[in-house]
Amino acid sequence: MAIRRGDTVLFPRAPVIVSWAAVGGKKEGEGPLASGFDEIIEDAGFTAEGAESWEQGESMLQQHCIRRCLRKAETDKKQVELAFAGDLQAQCTASNYTMRELGIPFAGLYGACSTMAESLCLGALCAAAGYADRVLAFSSSHFCAAERQFRTPLNYGGKRTPTAQWTATASGACLLRKPGRPGIPILSATIGRVCDAGVRDINNMGAAMAPAAASTLLAFFEGTGARPEQFDAVVTGDLGRVGSELLHEMMQQAGFPLTNQQDCGCLLYRSDARDVQAGGSGAGCSASVLAAHLLPRLQSGELHRILFLSTGALMSQTTFLQGESIPGIAHCVELGSPQGGQPR
Amino acid sequence: MAIRRGDTVLFPRAPVIVSWAAVGGKKEGEGPLASGFDEIIEDAGFTAEGAESWEQGESMLQQHCIRRCLRKAETDKKQVELAFAGDLQAQCTASNYTMRELGIPFAGLYGACSTMAESLCLGALCAAAGYADRVLAFSSSHFCAAERQFRTPLNYGGKRTPTAQWTATASGACLLRKPGRPGIPILSATIGRVCDAGVRDINNMGAAMAPAAASTLLAFFEGTGARPEQFDAVVTGDLGRVGSELLHEMMQQAGFPLTNQQDCGCLLYRSDARDVQAGGSGAGCSASVLAAHLLPRLQSGELHRILFLSTGALMSQTTFLQGESIPGIAHCVELGSPQGGQPR
Numbered sequence: 001m002a003i004r005r006g007d008t009v010l011f012p013r014a015p016v017i018v019s020w021a022a023v024g025g026k027k028e029g030e031g032p033l034a035s036g037f038d039e040i041i042e043d044a045g046f047t048a049e050g051a052e053s054w055e056q057g058e059s060m061l062q063q064h065c066i067r068r069c070l071r072k073a074e075t076d077k078k079q080v081e082l083a084f085a086g087d088l089q090a091q092c093t094a095s096n097y098t099m100r101e102l103g104i105p106f107a108g109l110y111g112a113c114s115t116m117a118e119s120l121c122l123g124a125l126c127a128a129a130g131y132a133d134r135v136l137a138f139s140s141s142h143f144c145a146a147e148r149q150f151r152t153p154l155n156y157g158g159k160r161t162p163t164a165q166w167t168a169t170a171s172g173a174c175l176l177r178k179p180g181r182p183g184i185p186i187l188s189a190t191i192g193r194v195c196d197a198g199v200r201d202i203n204n205m206g207a208a209m210a211p212a213a214a215s216t217l218l219a220f221f222e223g224t225g226a227r228p229e230q231f232d233a234v235v236t237g238d239l240g241r242v243g244s245e246l247l248h249e250m251m252q253q254a255g256f257p258l259t260n261q262q263d264c265g266c267l268l269y270r271s272d273a274r275d276v277q278a279g280g281s282g283a284g285c286s287a288s289v290l291a292a293h294l295l296p297r298l299q300s301g302e303l304h305r306i307l308f309l310s311t312g313a314l315m316s317q318t319t320f321l322q323g324e325s326i327p328g329i330a331h332c333v334e335l336g337s338p339q340g341g342q343p344r
Numbered sequence: 345m346a347i348r349r350g351d352t353v354l355f356p357r358a359p360v361i362v363s364w365a366a367v368g369g370k371k372e373g374e375g376p377l378a379s380g381f382d383e384i385i386e387d388a389g390f391t392a393e394g395a396e397s398w399e400q401g402e403s404m405l406q407q408h409c410i411r412r413c414l415r416k417a418e419t420d421k422k423q424v425e426l427a428f429a430g431d432l433q434a435q436c437t438a439s440n441y442t443m444r445e446l447g448i449p450f451a452g453l454y455g456a457c458s459t460m461a462e463s464l465c466l467g468a469l470c471a472a473a474g475y476a477d478r479v480l481a482f483s484s485s486h487f488c489a490a491e492r493q494f495r496t497p498l499n500y501g502g503k504r505t506p507t508a509q510w511t512a513t514a515s516g517a518c519l520l521r522k523p524g525r526p527g528i529p530i531l532s533a534t535i536g537r538v539c540d541a542g543v544r545d546i547n548n549m550g551a552a553m554a555p556a557a558a559s560t561l562l563a564f565f566e567g568t569g570a571r572p573e574q575f576d577a578v579v580t581g582d583l584g585r586v587g588s589e590l591l592h593e594m595m596q597q598a599g600f601p602l603t604n605q606q607d608c609g610c611l612l613y614r615s616d617a618r619d620v621q622a623g624g625s626g627a628g629c630s631a632s633v634l635a636a637h638l639l640p641r642l643q644s645g646e647l648h649r650i651l652f653l654s655t656g657a658l659m660s661q662t663t664f665l666q667g668e669s670i671p672g673i674a675h676c677v678e679l680g681s682p683q684g685g686q687p688r
Contacts, residue, residue, distance in 0.1 A: 002473055002474040002475045004425075004474075004475065004476070007425075007449050009475050009476075052666065053666050055662060055663060055666065056666075056668075081348075081351075082535060086454060088435075089660065089662070090434035090435065090660045090661070090662060091432075091434065091454065091456065091658065091659065091660035091663075092454040092658075093658065093659065093660045093662070093663045093668075096538060096658035096659075096671055096673075097663075097668070097671065099537075099538040099671075099673075100538040100539075100540045100671045102538075103537050103538070104537065105351050105534075105535040105536060105537050106535065106536070106537060106538055106673065107453070107455070107462055107465070107466060107535050107675075108453060108454040108455050108462070108658075108673070109451070109452060109453060109454060110430060110435065110436040110452040110453060110454040111451070111452045112435065118451055118452070121451070122451060122466065125469070125470060125473065125475055126469060128473075129346055129469065129472075129473035129475075130346040130348075131346045131348065131353050131469055131473075132348070132353075149662075190449075191426060191449040191450065191451050192449060192450070193443075193447050193448065193449050193450060194440060194443040194444040194446075194447065194450055195444075196444045314435065314436075314437065314440035314452075315435065315437065315440075316433065316434045316435035316437045317434065318399060318433070318434060318437070318493075319399060319435075319437045319441075322396065322397050322399065322400075324400075324437075324441070327440055327441065327443075327444045329440075329443075329450065329452070331451075
């Protein structure tokens, strides 16, 4: 049965990630994780496949990613019993149109860039309880679709600030199954709380999300009695360099200094990549870094146990223009290796 | 343990809805369900409470509703272990800003007008598995916030078509607890699949959503072996008069004629109410009708067993302008009475 420690649900019998895939765009294919991607799309507009908009392109990106994920597990979409997903588009249309093609029972999520961890949390809860076997969890973002929606017009030529992050054109997908099969075990799930430190700068998402990351990490450590140093890595979603620095300060002050934090927004692009500034972001950032980089290392035994924490900034273009501050949220899953994690 | 029948999860030990509340606007207060609402807000802009926009007003509407729901269960927000919610605003900002005030672990949903049933499904799954006790499920919509986002400018004076539905200014909230307590039992949960019949008319949401409602009802009836006539009512979310008629045709053809269907969009307003045309809609429509009308009747024993099915149209203003068709989705919970449902 479920064991709850604070906000964290522990799984004594862990549901498992049995397959995964990552698909990225051209810029992601020029980054340090390029070789981990299952597919790099040169034309993120997917015009050759008939897409007529960036929004449709993002849905295609998801569909490519899911196809590869399911193929690796030799699973037909008809066998998938449940899907959790979301994206950054208003009304999550990329995911909705993808699910129209897939026809799988679908619970739509909105967690902004925290969506990948949110979908893994809910997927793990459902797989562990035996509600569904074969649960699909995925997310994506698309630079052009996101920028058109949230920031300056793409051709406006506005100068990017040093704290700005680059929205990844990428998707990541995982197939989860009930406990007892080979795969990457999901050892616990922590659903986060909304935090708002009053940041109003839409070009400094890292600062807006860092308090939520700290809140969820502290809930996990205080609830479970674990310590950061018991993990090979504490991987945050897309705080970027600015947000990561703030997170370190907050965790230090709280008595849980992070010695082994990595950030998906810093891992995805080369540090000198053009226009990336403080790092990558977008719901596809942590999703693709998980599938292209982290899960393979857990599979090989190079990593034994990590915390994977996607962070989301929960504003809209409307609330931004209305002068609202930007609330953040972070969800967390604890991942082991198939060989069994180190006891902590 | 969980019993799965097709897409439906049955709960042999049912989680329960222990308290609920509905808050509506002026127009909802003029409808036939007015006396069932816990609060009618004359000024849906909430200017007296400091709201500066309709978007903030919608968040206030939610907060009023949640406060009343929790007060009835003599529960402090600090005792609530998990919340599922969403709304129609881009990036679900009404719910995000509400959760900033509440500070409860929060899994954000996007299911358009299907959100209330989606939140009840996921809440019931988590409460039944013992992952969380005291789970909050809520949703809302706000006429002005939604119209500004989806349709003509509010002052434009465009003529409403006969198939148009009126977006409710309303919120509904439920507090769920683990099995074994007094309350309205949630007997099963069915997560729906996205359906798209090719409807492109944003003023005919009923037609866009009816196929999804039929799909989920058929999944339920075929999966569980139940028949529509075994329920006191099959209550759909907000198909309105046009969508309800289509649903009847589809269910008749499939061999499951509905004799006892009611629609929240038809229940909420008087049939001669100005500008309501085909009925009410919005994520707050089914949420508030559930809390103002259906749950009290299950509580009193006037109803013994119902299906509650919220339906959502999954487009955005962007995909609408791009000429995309409108996909629909419907999620379903089976609700009993505290006195025990009739055996079916």
